[in-house]
Amino acid sequence: MQLRYVFTELRTGLRRNLSMHLAVILTLFVSLSLAGIGILVQREATVARDSLGDELKILVNLCTDDDPSHSPNCASGEVTADQQQRIEKEIEDSDEVASFTFQSKQEGYERAYEQAKRSNTQAAFEGPDPVVTVERWPAAYWVTLKTPERADGIISALEGLDGVSVIKDQRKALGQIFGIMTVLKYGSWIGAGFLLFAALLQVTNTIRLAALARRREIAIMRLVGASTLYIALPFLLEALVAAIVGVALAAGVLAAFQHWGVEQALSDHVEFLPWVDWNDYLQALFGLFPPGIVLLGPALTLIPTLLLTRKYVKV
């Protein structure tokens, strides 16, 4: 196959349909940026849930030796096996609880260490005499509620039990944060959805116009025996070029969002939340589910191009 010919045709096609291609690129760029932000917000929600628990969960920290809460429940020091059994039974018997898991000191410590490393505050965990150690870290129960509204019974029952240090009920604060994230996520996905649909229509129109402009060449190509792929290749390459430029621009915007928006602004102002990092950014670009923008962009342009060229270029 004569690649030189194909690339000449590609150049001619891009030039001939420049305004339409620009429209496709801009729409793709904005829609993919929104889709990427949607993916990042979803990743952020996962990261936050992983480290803080979701709004359906409460964390019941058990007493440690020399417990920092100075709670009267911890007067006897480290939680005993009997105390822990009573606490577990109380949780088990509560009709407000959907499920619960026990988190050992070691697990809790490791989780906190990971979280600290993510937000670059691991100093307290390291060094010859670290402030935070496995021994000082409390074992805990993660209690998942049936509904976020009903937790008073279990909280008041546990509050008075020996061996319970602190109950962290993050429903209100987290509920708000997750609420905002959900709105942001769906908002950006709905916006991206509309714009991606617009991009799809524009791709369709562009191909229709390009096929019209080239109908003479196409007719001659068919007559002299060019294969369908050969005839369709310039169209596919045009679509691919538009997709690559759109994806590159969107990737740039997402990188800027990650660098200036998340790392420079949000993580400085909202320190208690772990934030998405560059791995999550790569996920927004190359992920499979939800599909990253590197998959989404070419798919949105190449699939309709393939279908339409089959229709217009049929031999």
Add this chain to the structure above:
Amino acid sequence: MIRFEKVTKRYPGPGRPALDQVTLDIDKGEFVYLVGTSGSGKSTALRLVLRELRPTTGRVYVAGKEINRMAGWKVPRLRRQIGTVFQDFRLLPNKTVAENVAFAQQVIGKSRREIAKVVPETLELVGLKDKGDRMPDELSGGEQQRVAIARAFVNRPMILIADEPTGNLDPATSVGIMNLLGDINQTGTTVVMATHDHGIVDQFTKRVIELDHGKVVRDEASGSYGFQH
């Protein structure tokens, strides 16, 4: 080389079929005129050979292969064995003469070296050796048709189909084109030419197949135009 077996082609809608139980055989290396009034079925017959259409019933064979059942992806290969020339030349206006001829080779993936060799040879064959750099609109009608013939012949097809190739040309120029088609026929290429040009048919005597209302009404090995239109 080309065989129609009881071929009927019916277009959607009411009315008689465009071709009605047509059976004919054209051998390798023959030169055949397809004559008949407008609507007699000449163009339909040519389009069936090119597999632009499929017969409603019956079978069409080209080079020994039944083409109406041919898979879509094999059609380009079939067309590479058939050159086509039209009344309106169908040249690409933004390409030079040489580029127009080279186009037929490029799209089937011939190498640049081969194109560089074959295109000038073909232009010389059609008498346009020195006009490769001209644009089509700088040429006369006869010259443009020569370019179209060069493009049709550049891949050395087994069959050349010409649909009214002299329809837009004056008689003197038409004679030149006919001589050229005759030369191409001499190389062993089968030529099938649909025409209304009775002067040409009578002057260059060849086999004549006359169609009327979709039926073959005359098939003479060395015929004349034979009717007034």
